[in-house]
Amino acid sequence: MMRQLFGFRGGVKPDSHKNESTRLPVAKAPLPPLLTVPLRQNAGASPRVTVKAGDHVLKGQMIAAPEDGLSVALHAPTSGHVRAIEARAIAHPSGLTGTCVIIEPDGAERWVELEPLDAGQASPEQLRRRLRESGLVGMGGAAFPSYVKAAGTGIATLIINGAECEPWITCDDMLMRTRGEDIAGGAILLRELLGARKVLIGIEDNKPEAIAAMRAAAASAGSGLEVVAVPTRYPAGGEKQLIRALTGIEVPYGKLPSHFGVQCFNVGTAAAAHRAVSRGEPLISRLVTLTGNVAEPRNHEVAIGTPVNELIALARPKADTDRYLMGGPMMGFALPDLAVPVAKATNCIIAASPALFPAPAPEMPCIRCGACAQACPAELAPYELYWFARSQNLGKCQEYHLFDCIECGCCAFVCPSRIRLVDYYRYAKSAIRAREKDKLAADHARERYEFRLAREEREKQEKAAKLAAKAAETKAKLAQAPASGESAPAGEGDAKKALIEAAMAKAREQAAPALNTDVQKMTAEQQAQVAAAEARHAAAATAATAETAAVAKDA
């Protein structure tokens, strides 16, 4: 019986180039001399480092604990010594740096004591905590913390994404062929956590071996996991496209699949979730495809933190390789620095040569042929967006739903004028974000200014009221003193002394709250500066009080 498929509009069929890297079985990549484990490997907040340079760590030992909020733990990919915790280049198109834990493997591969959980016995909270403490994130690319996604309510359908639509990449394919039972186990675990009724495992039909392996694994898991072959058409593996193809549901921009009763996990995430629970193994390695212009294209099981340059050497790049792409050719990026480490969401490294990825032909003017609109899976009008982005008409860009663009690259792929359309959309998006940020900042500044004016006005009035009250009080006291029969000059002196003392106390009081600022966040140097400033203020206040005293004496 065939499940009814709904498909999606648009999409393209680039040469898949999947066969190259699936001929050889998965190999285990040797450990590099140094592992560079980036702290920030998940969407949300980076975890907090719990080790220090010099510490010895065991394989699978937590080296950073989840922060409050959206955050997952991080673990040592092998046993060894922490050599440093410092900023290093991380995988990013702009060559950004981020804090990394540098670990020198000791070669012993000694595991920390693992604590398997019985999925049947453990509570949902326990299981979700396990996912969080095992460092589980979406391995399809978004790196969103899985424990958050595994907590949806009202989820009817769980989708396990094994589509892998990008050309060249085969790590999910090989994972499905070799670890079908882990994926099936993860799917069942996630289904129980979500309370989903249906589990659909979507795989593009150009992976018959993976489909067969998953069917077998689903059958032996024996509890209603359905493997669905979807037509091979990029971007069938895009979350929204796969959901549409399998369920007919269109998740619009700004909404989550869970809002529509669907939740979607990558096959790698499902397998890792299963291992995290049933064996207690945290996420410390993953499959990475090494392919392209190399002598030995293949998938490797790679320890997180392995530098890319150590890794690509295993595939023996050919001489005319001129750059390396991380991810696929449709949505990946050229690595500006090869020392960057493999992260939890790294799926593929492609050696690029001018022959495999020729330099683009010169851009011609848009002839409005509409090929881009036909290819757009978001059903936008890319040629109109291009026109608006080019003419800086950002308002029109938004009106034509620029932010619904998923940057899949289909439009640029088909454009006969060779226009690098996605670059225009990236530019327009960042221009709009910058404009909105500026506007927000201006709004904040205005609010702050208005608030300050109001506060100053209020303080002025309060001060005036206080002074008036005090003057009245003093007058009353002075009027009382002669009546008491004591010597008038002496009494007057006492009253003045009391006033001076009161003023000095008040000045000290006012100086004190300044110390209550957020001291914790300051460095020692900043704290010293603040202390100095406080001292100056105090001195000034004392001087002012002295002056007041002098004035009072004169009076």
Next chain:
Amino acid sequence: MLNSPYITKPASVSAVMFKVLAALLPGIAAYVWFFGAGILLQIALASVTALAAEAAVLAMRGKPVALFLKDGSALVTAWLIALTFPSIAPWWLTVLGVLVAIVVAKHLYGGLGQNPFNPAMVAFCVMIVAYPQLMSQWPAAGFTDFAAEFQAIFGADRHLDAIVMATPLDALRTVLRLPETVATVEGVLGSNATFGNIGGRGWEWVALGYLAGGLWLIQQGVISWRVPTAFLAMLGLVSGLFAFVDAAQYAGPSFHLFTGGAMLGAFFIATDPVSGATTARGQLIFAAGIALLTWIIRTFGAYPDGIAFATLLMNICVPLIDMGTQRPVFGRKKGGTTDTRQP
């Protein structure tokens, strides 16, 4: 550093344009068979003029000449002008027409991709307004004397009496509009000897050639099926409706579809991507609008064929049509899936 995507489909503007030129060949072959090789002279003349004008303007505008000459768009304009002008028109008429198209209608508006009007149709309209007589002298079918055609095109002294014959559309219009006329469509077009079986002797075969080339363009994905379908359907519908009401006064769909520039218009003129509508619904509206205006101009207007004016009039409406016919974006369709989480 270059950004993704790093791969592209092997497609180019030149490939698109040269496919359009190739698709014109069957129609041109029929043209040569029935009306002589004079049309080839016109095509050559128009091509050379177009390339020269294109190169000159590109150089003046400081654009890369070789890159843009290779795109083939000037050649498409040139061929359409040659095919819509009378094949025995004097050489300077063709040259002037091409100059109007390339220099004024295309480059003064910003060149490739920027022109709001179809350049070939601008040339046709300017020329038929400026030289109505010369633009109405068409060769008779079966007249294939190349020397006489050469003389007509390049000779200083044109003797056209033996060559020229009114086109079916012209004949129909002239005769049917005579005051106190008793003529009928049947009476004018009745004899197969002059006007063939469907749309005029010879012309119906040229139209079939365009149809064949056009269908190939659809199969190749160069043009969408929507434009020709909407064009031909609307022309057939409106002519059929009026012929049904009064067959003596109004020619039927088979005549309208296979005469004049109907097939050329449906597959090669209304499908110009630059000046046409781009949305799916917009293309239907745009093409149907051209067909309707064409029929109106043919039937009630002062010019023998209305495709050129109809095209320009609909070109004006393109921004409005495109704006009003944007398709709903993924996830934003009416009656689409709803947020089940919402209360």
